[in-house]
Amino acid sequence: MEKYLVETNNLTKSFGKFTAVKDINLKIKKGVIYGFLGPNGAGKSTTIRMLLGLVNPTKGKVKVFGKSINKNRIDILKNVGSIVESPSYYGNLTAYENLYITKEILNVKKEDLKKALEIVGLSEEKNKKVKKFSLGMKQRLAIAQAILGNPELLILDEPTNGLDPSGIREIRFLIKNLTKKLGMTVLISSHILSEIELIASEVGIINKGKLVFQGTIDELHKNSVEQIKVNVKPKEQALKYFNSKGYKVDIRNEYIYLKNCLDPSSITRELVMNDLDVYHISRYKSNLEEMFLSFTKKEGTNDINTF
Amino acid sequence: MILTLFKTELIKQKKGFIWLIVTIIPLGTMVAMFLDMYLRYHTYLYGLAQNNKVTSWVILLKENHNILGWGMFLPFFVSIIATIIYYTEFENNSWKKHLSLPVSKVEIYISKFFVILFFSLIMIILNSLGLLIVGKIIGFPEAFDYKLYANYILFQFIAILGVSAIHNFLSSYYESAITPVIIGFISMIFSKIVLLARPGIAKFIPYTYTHYANNLNGESKALVVYGGIISMAILLFLGILSFKKRDIL
Numbered sequence A: 001m002e003k004y005l006v007e008t009n010n011l012t013k014s015f016g017k018f019t020a021v022k023d024i025n026l027k028i029k030k031g032v033i034y035g036f037l038g039p040n041g042a043g044k045s046t047t048i049r050m051l052l053g054l055v056n057p058t059k060g061k062v063k064v065f066g067k068s069i070n071k072n073r074i075d076i077l078k079n080v081g082s083i084v085e086s087p088s089y090y091g092n093l094t095a096y097e098n099l100y101i102t103k104e105i106l107n108v109k110k111e112d113l114k115k116a117l118e119i120v121g122l123s124e125e126k127n128k129k130v131k132k133f134s135l136g137m138k139q140r141l142a143i144a145q146a147i148l149g150n151p152e153l154l155i156l157d158e159p160t161n162g163l164d165p166s167g168i169r170e171i172r173f174l175i176k177n178l179t180k181k182l183g184m185t186v187l188i189s190s191h192i193l194s195e196i197e198l199i200a201s202e203v204g205i206i207n208k209g210k211l212v213f214q215g216t217i218d219e220l221h222k223n224s225v226e227q228i229k230v231n232v233k234p235k236e237q238a239l240k241y242f243n244s245k246g247y248k249v250d251i252r253n254e255y256i257y258l259k260n261c262l263d264p265s266s267i268t269r270e271l272v273m274n275d276l277d278v279y280h281i282s283r284y285k286s287n288l289e290e291m292f293l294s295f296t297k298k299e300g301t302n303d304i305n306t307f
Numbered sequence B: 001m002i003l004t005l006f007k008t009e010l011i012k013q014k015k016g017f018i019w020l021i022v023t024i025i026p027l028g029t030m031v032a033m034f035l036d037m038y039l040r041y042h043t044y045l046y047g048l049a050q051n052n053k054v055t056s057w058v059i060l061l062k063e064n065h066n067i068l069g070w071g072m073f074l075p076f077f078v079s080i081i082a083t084i085i086y087y088t089e090f091e092n093n094s095w096k097k098h099l100s101l102p103v104s105k106v107e108i109y110i111s112k113f114f115v116i117l118f119f120s121l122i123m124i125i126l127n128s129l130g131l132l133i134v135g136k137i138i139g140f141p142e143a144f145d146y147k148l149y150a151n152y153i154l155f156q157f158i159a160i161l162g163v164s165a166i167h168n169f170l171s172s173y174y175e176s177a178i179t180p181v182i183i184g185f186i187s188m189i190f191s192k193i194v195l196l197a198r199p200g201i202a203k204f205i206p207y208t209y210t211h212y213a214n215n216l217n218g219e220s221k222a223l224v225v226y227g228g229i230i231s232m233a234i235l236l237f238l239g240i241l242s243f244k245k246r247d248i249l
């Protein structure tokens, strides 16, 4: 038995000179909901396309169910349901007809089709032309199509994109249920951490084509470094002092955040002895959202040294 | 699997624009041929048939094929059909979904080819059916020549095999629906010129084969059959190689 359901090895894709995905090593265990996070243009969709064999990697390997997508594409895809980017459908056909096409190709029973419609709550609208659907309904149809063959693995590329909060909640609920009831493994991509946090147990963060973090949500929390948050006046002088001591600083509003210094009491003493007034000092741990931002921020803008 | 895919292709075209195209074009040729016969049959064409010792049905077929230019335009009509079939995927952004399903790309490519042939055949049959109706309305004295028209349909079908393979590729390659149609139109004109100026070279241009499909004697027959089938085999094969390697973005 393979350890990972999905595993990539130095997966890389270049478009001409531009490298959209660089040496990615994804590792997705069976039964988890894996959140694949990254800002716009990070390379999520390109990676997902390679996982599905839609796009040939420039370099590296993709293994799904322990098999190479290169050699076993059809075998693998029999057990994978997917949405890639915006939902695609034949607009002049009804929801039922759209699913019927997929059903025929997957060679599953009509009952499975009905069940999929029920799960996503589209049974009532099944005879409506899809071009008349709202975006939320289209997304649900796309999910119905993805789960139609009862796949072991679901790959969903931003399935909540463009939905309102209640729509997002609905889909989140749906996906959670799928893993619980049907035991599916899910890879879900998003550019919103808070959304992934509520659903995924493991995350991979991708930025500019590189995987900058991979692990459980707990590990991500641990990764958040403790900082010391101070409000000291005069600010200019304080910054000069921190700089001379080699502290890494980050300034937000009136606060200065010290990164590589973990002792508030000694810092307070040092500041006071240097004739600086301390108005506030506390330990501070960044929240996930801030960490996500710091993972995905452009290099060089993290440490601000303003003199 | 190809059969299943073929069935799903027909579902996709259900109530689609393509049905309008494959009925309206033959309807147009029927009307045109009716006018032609109405104006010229009793005064001129019937006499022509008598002099040449052929039936009115033969004359009607030649009018359709050469004077109206069906033989010349057919490849262009095929290019329109091919474009519509592929545009269905581009328009709905559904290539990625289609190819994320467990089907081989080769089978998808071939099933599309069959769908193009299917709709082209319908159009060809309807054109001949239109001629039958015209002949009956005008009141040809001879009995309908089933064999002649069955052969006519068959040879037109073989003649478009190569062109269908070309447009199967072009329409899959160009996301813009208009590009392959323009290529089809230019190739049609170009082939006609080559056919008139350099008939020797024209033998190697699949767009010219339909021109010969009316003249069902030995040499033209062989050209249509060998040309159509060989060009299809080569071009379909090359198209498959390219389609297999293509990234679906």
Ligand SMILES: Nc1ncnc2c1ncn2[C@@H]1O[C@H](COP(=O)(O)OP(=O)(O)OP(=O)(O)O)[C@@H](O)[C@H]1O
Pocket: A015, A018, A020, A038, A039, A040, A041, A042, A043, A044, A045, A046, A047, A191, B249
């Ligand atoms: N066909 C292509 N040709 C050239 N560059 C491309 C192509 N497809 C994608 N890219 C580039 O690759 C990078 C990654 O794109 P990708 O669609 O994978 O990002 P993403 O993480 O899915 O973004 P989003 O959140 O906006 O969906 C982008 O900079 C994009 O411009």
Ligand SMILES: [Mg+2]
Pocket: A044, A045, A046, A085, A157, A158
């Ligand atoms: Mg994307």
